[in-house]
Amino acid sequence: MNISIFGLGYVGCVGAACLAKLGHHVIGVNHTQGKVDLINAGKPTIIEADIEELVKEAHERGMLEATTDYRYAVKNTDVSFICVGTPSSKDGHLNLDYIYRVARQIGEGIREKDSFHIVAIRSTVLPGTNQKVGEIITEASGKERNVDFTVVSNPEFLREGTSVQDYMHPPITLIGTDSEKAEAVFREIYKDIPAEFVCTDIRVAEIMKYVNNTFHALKIVFGNEVGNICKQLDIDSHKVMEIFCKDKQLNISPYYFKPGFAYGGSCLPKDSKALRTLAHDLYVDVPVINSIDQSNEIQKRTAVEIIESKGRRNVGILGLSFKAGTDDLRNSPIVDVIEVLYGKGYSMRIYDRNVRLSQLTGTNADFIQAKLPHLHQIISDDLDAVCMASDVLVITNKEKEYADLPARYPDKCIVDLVRQFNELDYEGNYEGISWANINCNPAQDKPIERDMVTTEY
Ligand SMILES: NC(=O)c1ccc[n+]([C@@H]2O[C@H](COP(=O)([O-])OP(=O)(O)OC[C@H]3O[C@@H](n4cnc5c(N)ncnc54)[C@H](O)[C@@H]3O)[C@@H](O)[C@H]2O)c1
Structure with missing residues (x-):
């Protein structure tokens, strides 16, 4: 497959090197000449384990090149990944200026093409961005979504420090699309990645990264609050959490993750209240544990x-x-x-x-x-x-x-x-x-028929 990657930072550089390793021909695009020169010299734009050898090898095999010429990149590829930064703005909102600028550039490239082009948003973006990117490309290209091009959401799950390993062994491969053609292409792109391929609705895919990372943050804070209570009681918190993690039926499991009504019964309200009160009596601040009942x-x-x-x-x-x-x-x-x-x-x-x-x-x-x-x-x-x-x-x-x-x-x-x-x-x-019914999702008026839930939880 011929693939272009817009943005040669962490996500773009690792993606470019790994996709080349997977046998695809990759053209990297960055608006600054420095990063383009590095890739064209067979050197990575970032420092990460394994990345130097991967970029060098891909460059030597002629599988990886870079350019500032975005039209050239779109014209010579079938799929363009958007991997530019999405920093926070001063007021805390996500700044999508780079994403929209690249969308316009890709649209200009598509204007000069006759074949179907797939754009994949790899950057972390809020729900609704896929639709907006599609609108920008339609305007810039004069072409029609899902006739001449489509926009797929394919969030990145890698962590800096282990990014190559994470790219090659992700927890899942996730695609949000309303195009069966794009789904087939992505199954082909990732066919050698040993992870479940999950294809879902666009807006589901768009929100996943935020749900994942917020849960990871919640896990850390919960572990710390439990640790702080245990410390005051001279209890080894690491033993507590180790045993906690051994329970794969109720603790580390899909159980209790269904959005629905409040919890009740004779145990959860009583026992969470007891832990809350214990922390209070010990003068340990536990805002997350305290807010559980409020949320309920x-x-x-x-x-x-x-x-x-x-x-x-x-x-x-x-x-x-x-x-x-x-x-x-x-x-x-x-x-x-x-x-x-x-x-x-x-x-x-x-x-x-x-x-x-x-x-x-x-x-x-x-x-x-x-x-x-x-x-x-x-x-x-x-x-x-x-x-x-x-x-x-x-x-x-x-x-x-x-x-x-x-x-x-x-x-x-x-x-x-x-x-x-x-x-x-x-x-x-x-x-x-x-939960909302998928039929009310304006971004996807013709959802592809898919099984709703296959995981028992
Ligand atoms: N870094 C991570 O660990 C990680 C993991 C998962 C997802 N993400 C998400 O991926 C996205 C990219 O993150 P990153 O860490 O790679 O950012 P980064 O800042 O390292 O890289 C972004 C790159 O895009 C380039 N760029 C900006 N505008 C451009 C344009 N118009 N054309 C071409 N290139 C342009 C920049 O020069 C830079 O090289 C963000 O949304 C981030 O939240 C990051």
């Missing part, structure tokens, strides 16, 4: 706001316990939502076939007596009776018996807190608490 409360408020936004007063709650298959109501987050709506004068009906009020005992009975003393008047084990009497149906547990509710009750609003449904039209009567 916000999710309950979000559920209330979504239900209120439907503008209908008869609300049916499908599932009262904190998770499916139990009658444990202690700290069930939906109970707080019901309490708030009841206080605002909403007419509430509740369906839960696991909850038998007469059989509730101990703290379970005490909790519900304190929160919803009138529960016996509004709870039912008749799903249809609750649905018929309600205008808004709030699904709080995943149950097979809810699967055909949209078909059976098309005039009801459905508020989904657990992703019971995937593909309902967002414009209609359905709203998920923490």
Whole structure:
């Protein structure tokens, strides 16, 4: 494959050398002559392990050259990677000036070409940039997106210091595209990279890098806060976190990563509060651990706001316990939502076939007596009776018996807190608490059919 790389800094230099190693012919482009001269002398523009030999070897084999002439680079390649910097502006926003300048230059190059050209954004950019880059290229080239060219999002996951190793062995290869042609080309480009090839929607790919890096930052801060608490208790924090990491079922695993409703039950609220209070008593500042409960409360408020936004007063709650298959109501987050709506004068009906009020005992009975003393008047084990009497149906547990509710009750609003449904039209009567339907994504009006979720989590 003939590939041009715009921006010969860390990401561009490593990408150029590694793509040449993978058998592609690469033309590097940089607006400063110095970096171009280095590559053309067989030398890297950065200092990194293994990069010197890779650039030297690629240059000697005639697989790597560099230029400041962007038109020449576009004309002589099929794919252009954008690897220019995306610094923060003074007010903290991302400065995309370099990206847009390169997009214009590539557009000018495409104007002079007859064959289909693929542009891949490798730099770290916010969702929406792919669409904007496409618009700039359309304007500069006078050509049509997905007819004459396309723009793919292909975020870079390398870390400085181990960049060549990371490039050749990434955790995944990620492509966001609405072009089947581009997907096929990228499968070919990366065919020798030993990583799962994930092809997804453009905006999903665009946000991934930010989600990954923010989670990595969260891991570091969480480990440090745990360490600071342990230190005050003369506990070896490294032993604690080592054992923590051995639990691959619940701790280091896909479990608990589904966007949805607030957590509840008898353990998570109680135990996270206990750790928070312990830190407070030890005078250890733990802002991340402290904010967990606040975030959980916000999710309950979000559920209330979504239900209120439907503008209908008869609300049916499908599932009262904190998770499916139990009658444990202690700290069930939906109970707080019901309490708030009841206080605002909403007419509430509740369906839960696991909850038998007469059989509730101990703290379970005490909790519900304190929160919803009138529960016996509004709870039912008749799903249809609750649905018929309600205008808004709030699904709080995943149950097979809810699967055909949209078909059976098309005039009801459905508020989904657990992703019971995937593909309902967002414009209609359905709203998920923490996800948008792909059909409402203006950047991708014809998404390629793909499996939604293959990972069990
Ligand atoms: N460095 C990393 O570890 C890393 C890892 C993953 C992703 N990223 C992302 O990749 C992007 C690039 O990062 P970097 O560290 O390689 O930046 P960098 O500053 O090292 O390199 C950017 C290069 O682009 C060149 N450039 C600017 N405008 C140009 C133009 N119009 N034409 C041609 N070249 C131009 C600059 O001269 C420079 O050589 C950023 O968005 C960054 O966030 C970086």
